[in-house]
Amino acid sequence: MSNDTSDAFKLFLSSAPAHAQAWLGGVRGLGAASALDPKTSALAYLAVLAAMRLESGIPFHVAQAKAAGATREEVLSAILIGLPAAGNTVIGALPAALEAFDHSSS
DSSP, X not given: OOTTSOHHHHHHHHHOHHHHHHHHXXXXXXXXXXXXXXXXXXXXXXXHHHHTTOGGGHHHHHHHHHHTTOOHHHHXXXXXXXXXXXXXXXXXXXXXXXXXXXXXXO
């Protein structure tokens, strides 16, 4: 498990393993069905997390995007792409995203 995994998700995995496995199976299936390449998918997911104010998942998914070849500027752009539709709420994800990018080993 990644150091970037949120404490809440770690608790989910350890406290409800059957639910977690069902959830992860669905996630894997959706990923396999996607026509997007891994980098584009990771960046799109970051945009959704930012728009929905789900900052706890940002560090993990930034590390995934970076491992897939995303640059710092691409991560920043993915977070901010939701500005027209979601408004300035997306800027709340910037600290976690840039901190994770600058300090991840990928």
